[in-house]
Amino acid sequence: MTSQPQRTLIGLTATFTAQPLIRPLLAAIEAAGGAGADAEVVVADYNQVHQTLMDPGSSFDRPPDRLLVMWRIEDLFGSALTAWLVDSGEPTELTDDVRQLGALVGQVAAGGVPVVATVPPVPHLAWLDPLDTRSSIRVTVLHGQLVAAFLDGIGAAPVTLVDLCALERRHGTERAHDTRNDLMYHQPFTGEFSRALGTLVGEALAGLGRPVPKVLAVDADNTLWGGIVGEDGAAGIVVGDSFPGSGFRALQQGLAYQAANGAVLALVSKNNESDVDEVFDSRSGDMVLGRASFAARRVNWDSKADNIRSIADELNLSVDSFVFIDDNDVELEEVRQRLPGVRVVKVSDEPSEIAELTATLTGFRFARVSSEDRERTGMFQVEAERRSAAAEAPSHADFLASLALTVRLFEPTEAHVARVAQLINKTNQFNLTTVRRDDAEVAALVASASHRVYAAEVSDRFGGYGLVAVAVVECGATRWTVDTLLMSCRVLRRGVEDAILQGIAEDAAVAGASTVRGRYRPSPKNGQVATFYTDRGFREIGEGEYDARLPLALEAEHVTVLRDA
Amino acid sequence: MSDRLLEVFSVGLSISADELHDDISPSNTTAWDSLAAMEMVTLIEDEFDVRLKVAEIMKMRSIGLARSVLRGKGVEGI
Numbered sequence: 001m002t003s004q005p006q007r008t009l010i011g012l013t014a015t016f017t018a019q020p021l022i023r024p025l026l027a028a029i030e031a032a033g034g035a036g037a038d039a040e041v042v043v044a045d046y047n048q049v050h051q052t053l054m055d056p057g058s059s060f061d062r063p064p065d066r067l068l069v070m071w072r073i074e075d076l077f078g079s080a081l082t083a084w085l086v087d088s089g090e091p092t093e094l095t096d097d098v099r100q101l102g103a104l105v106g107q108v109a110a111g112g113v114p115v116v117a118t119v120p121p122v123p124h125l126a127w128l129d130p131l132d133t134r135s136s137i138r139v140t141v142l143h144g145q146l147v148a149a150f151l152d153g154i155g156a157a158p159v160t161l162v163d164l165c166a167l168e169r170r171h172g173t174e175r176a177h178d179t180r181n182d183l184m185y186h187q188p189f190t191g192e193f194s195r196a197l198g199t200l201v202g203e204a205l206a207g208l209g210r211p212v213p214k215v216l217a218v219d220a221d222n223t224l225w226g227g228i229v230g231e232d233g234a235a236g237i238v239v240g241d242s243f244p245g246s247g248f249r250a251l252q253q254g255l256a257y258q259a260a261n262g263a264v265l266a267l268v269s270k271n272n273e274s275d276v277d278e279v280f281d282s283r284s285g286d287m288v289l290g291r292a293s294f295a296a297r298r299v300n301w302d303s304k305a306d307n308i309r310s311i312a313d314e315l316n317l318s319v320d321s322f323v324f325i326d327d328n329d330v331e332l333e334e335v336r337q338r339l340p341g342v343r344v345v346k347v348s349d350e351p352s353e354i355a356e357l358t359a360t361l362t363g364f365r366f367a368r369v370s371s372e373d374r375e376r377t378g379m380f381q382v383e384a385e386r387r388s389a390a391a392e393a394p395s396h397a398d399f400l401a402s403l404a405l406t407v408r409l410f411e412p413t414e415a416h417v418a419r420v421a422q423l424i425n426k427t428n429q430f431n432l433t434t435v436r437r438d439d440a441e442v443a444a445l446v447a448s449a450s451h452r453v454y455a456a457e458v459s460d461r462f463g464g465y466g467l468v469a470v471a472v473v474e475c476g477a478t479r480w481t482v483d484t485l486l487m488s489c490r491v492l493r494r495g496v497e498d499a500i501l502q503g504i505a506e507d508a509a510v511a512g513a514s515t516v517r518g519r520y521r522p523s524p525k526n527g528q529v530a531t532f533y534t535d536r537g538f539r540e541i542g543e544g545e546y547d548a549r550l551p552l553a554l555e556a557e558h559v560t561v562l563r564d565a
Numbered sequence: 566m567s568d569r570l571l572e573v574f575s576v577g578l579s580i581s582a583d584e585l586h587d588d589i590s591p592s593n594t595t596a597w598d599s600l601a602a603m604e605m606v607t608l609i610e611d612e613f614d615v616r617l618k619v620a621e622i623m624k625m626r627s628i629g630l631a632r633s634v635l636r637g638k639g640v641e642g643i
Contacts, residue, residue, distance in 0.1 A: 019600050020607060181603075184619060191607035 010205060011064030013044040013052035015075035017187035021198035028202025039066075039205075046186070047075065053104035056113055066205055069105055069117040070164070072188065073146055074124065076101075081123060084142070085135055091142055095149040102153020109157040110414050112444040116204045117154070118164040119147055124188070126179050156415045158439030160366050162204045164197060171196055204366045209438040211426045213263065213343065213363045214321035216255060217308055220269035220276055220299070222327040223347045224252060224289065230271055234278040240286035247351035252288035254358025259293060263364070266311050267297035268304050268324070304331045305338040316489030318428055318525065323361065400494060400558045403460040407496055408562040409503040412455040412467075417443045419467050420455055423486060428525040430497070431486040432518065432532060435472075445472055451483075452507070456500050458491050465491055469500055473508075479547075480508035481517040485532075495556030501536065503561060505552040518546040570635070570643050573612050574628055577605035587629030613640045 010025075012018055022041045030037050044052045044059035049071055057063040074081055077094055084091055109115040122143045128135055143165070151161075168176045176193035189197065221228045225248050226238030238245040239252070259265050269276060276299050280291050296314055298307035304326070312319045320341035326332050327347040336344050345361070347354060412420050421442045428434070437445070445451045456469035468491050472484035482504065487497055505516050518533040521544055536554060538546035567582065574589065575582040578596040591597040606622055609615070609631065615638050625631040635643055 017600075017603070020604060180619060181606075184622070185599075185603045187603060191611050194607070 008039040008065045009060065009062060010039050010041045010066045010068060011044060011052070011056060011060045012041055012068045012070070013049050013059060014070040015047050015049055015072050016070070017046060017185050018043055018070060020187060020189070020191070020194040021201065024195045024198030025202035025205070028199045029206045032203060032206035050101070050104065053108055056108055064113060066208065067108055067113050067115045068201060068205065069115060071101070071118070071120055072123070073120050073143065082125070085138065088138075091145060094142070095145055098146045099149040099153040102150040103155070105159055106154040106157030109159045109440065110417070110443050112440045114158070114160070114208045114438050114440045116160045116162060116201060116208070118162045118201070119150070119166070121165045121168045124173070124177050126182070130173070156418070158418045158421065158443065160204055160208060162201050162366070167197060167200055168193070207366045209421070209425050209436065211321065213323045213361070214317055214426075215264045215266055215311070215315065215323065216258060217266040217268045217311065217322055217324045218255065219326035219328070219331070219347070220267060220271060223325060224248060224287075225279065229275045229279055234275070234282045237279060237283070239283065244351045245286065247354040249286070249288060250355035251347075251357050256288050256293065258358060258361070258364060261364070264295045264315065265289070265293055267294045267299065268307050268311070269299045270301055270304070271299050273299040303334065305335050308335060308339060308342060316429070316492065321426070323363070325357070400556070403494065403558070405458065405460045405494055405496070405558055406560045406562060407499045408457040409500060410455060410564045412446055412453055414443065414446065416455055416467065417446060420453065420470050423467070423470050423488065424484065427486040427488060428523070429489050430492060430529055431523070431526050432482070432529055433484055433521040434523045434526060435484050450475060454500065454504060456496065458496055469496060471500055471504060473504055475508075475511065476513065478513055479515040479517055480504065480511070480513050481519070483519060485518070495559045497532075498536070498554040498556050499559045499561050502552055502554040503563065505548075505550055505554070509550045514550055516548050516550060516552065518548075520544045520546070568643070569612060570628065570632055573608045574605065577601050577608050585628060587632060588627060590627035609635070615640060
């Protein structure tokens with residue numbers, strides 16, 4: 001008899017009866033496909049949230065692979081909430097309790113289980129007129145304080161948040177809350193809201209560890225502005241505060257918002273470059289975006305599919321991470337056919353739809369933002385300057401020497417887990433084994449005594465690249481095995497990879513090991529590192545396994561390596 | 566023509582509609598537990614576009630009794 005592989009166990013713990021969420025939740029996960037599509041949901045005993053968080057394994061048949069935490073303010077503080085409303089005063093005890101709850105949630109996430117937690121709804125009290133201004137203001141303020149305390153408690157732990165409160169606001173509180181169900185079953189929601197909430201939470205669970213879009217490639221005419229600059233002139237195109245240009249201005253605002261939160265903007269327009277530049281110059285007061293908003297641009301008469309591919313090459317990104325936004329069906333269709341990995345989004349001619357276009361890009365919905373993301377557009381622009389330095393320098397070696405490259409190699413802590421996992425899940429090309437790991441698995445490796453996780457921050461005279469390389473090493477007594485070695489393509493061909501491997505080898509020698517083993521697992525995208533180990537003098541000892549005797553001597557002279565004491 | 570009420574109970578109890586009839590009740594069907602009862606209230610309300618009072622829910626102690634409650638509320642064709 002063969003044993004069945006275990007299905008992904010999603011543990012659900014809530015301060016209310018959550019069973020009606022299961023069906024839509026599983027349907028959403030199945031619709032999203034991919035790993036975990038065979039998930040099962042087990043609900044912990046009702047209102048045992050704290051107990052579950054202190055010992056996740058105890059509430060389910062076996063330790064859950066994912067944990068979903070849902071809570072309501074009125075469930076945690078029934079009478080204390082009423083007392084606070086009636087007596088007034090500072091809600092210090094409530095905020096302290098909620099901060100502690102957040103800390104427990106964060107602790108589970110940091111300890112090895114991917115966690116999705118919901119932001120609680122504004123408390124609903126059956127006996128209170130929701131439009132009674134005296135109390136509604138107090139309740140609104142309290143809700144904000146408690147949400148802030150919850151987030152504060154979670155801190156930097158890798159928790160994915162789902163805003164139940166925002167969903168309820170959008171849905172309409174009256175259509176979301178059911179007092180009869182709340183009284184009878186302690187199940188506070190209507191059937192339709194349970195379905196909406198279950199679906200949203202299911203999408204968040206399905207998205208755990210999945211890459212989010214990175215590049216928004218946008219057309220100019222009838223996308224960033226109304227009209228055609230080549231025909232209407234910079235003065236004649238429509239964009240600004242007044243209708244209908246206000247719709248295009250809103251679209252630009254949405255793009256600027258995504259850029260501020262980690263997306264990279266690229267301009268892809270069939271135009272004369274001077275016409276587009278004239279818009280950026282003469283209409284800057286009406287526009288949100290300017291030249292500097294775009295990390296790359298192709299304003300020419302070439303095919304947009306070719307232009308997108310060339311931008312992908314320039315940014316060292318896969319086209320699979322692109323969203324293409326254009327009003328022209330022919331352009332959209334060409335990209336759809338020739339670059340099937342690119343998501344295409346059509347700009348309609350209806351102003352309200354134009355204004356709301358970026359709100360429909362739900363691929364960003366559950367992304368957690370790291371500080372590197374926010375600076376990414378800036379880093380790509382500095383990259384363009386680096387490239388021009390490469391063009392001027394007489395040789396590649398001279399160029400590398402001129403970069404004043406510094407690599408800080410260190411063992412990441414909890415605070416780095418999110419960024420490390422993000423790199424592990426999105427790096428395709430310079431990735432020796434393409435082993436994907438979620439936040440919880442990374443956190444477990446960081447804490448593991450038998451493994452060492454390395455991270456590298458890279459900078460040069462043009463600026464910092466941030467944390468761009470990761471290695472995971474199994475530390476055996478006589479042999480250290482590099483299980484994961486990956487690097488953002490933004491720092492390719494600069495010797496950073498040699499500095500990292502050398503650092504690992506030195507640590508291995510200090511620990512008493514005699515051999516370093518490397519692994520290579522081919523993927524459709526990592527052909528560029530197929531000979532990585534043999535190029536560095538490693539001997540192939542089996543399929544995709546390479547050994548080198550210690551010590552190694554790889555370090556490139558032009559790289560300054562900093563190690564933490 | 567299929568019986569809409571049996572179809573609803575089939576979903577709520579995860580039992581084939583062929584095996585259901587009006588005498589099915591919590592006392593002879595282990596799947597009809599308190600959680601299934603809660604879920605079936607929502608399913609019935611959605612399917613027949615009615616709102617049930619607590620007293621009506623309490624009366625639905627079998628599929629047949631659920632049928633008569635719904636008929637009493639003016640639901641036709643069941």
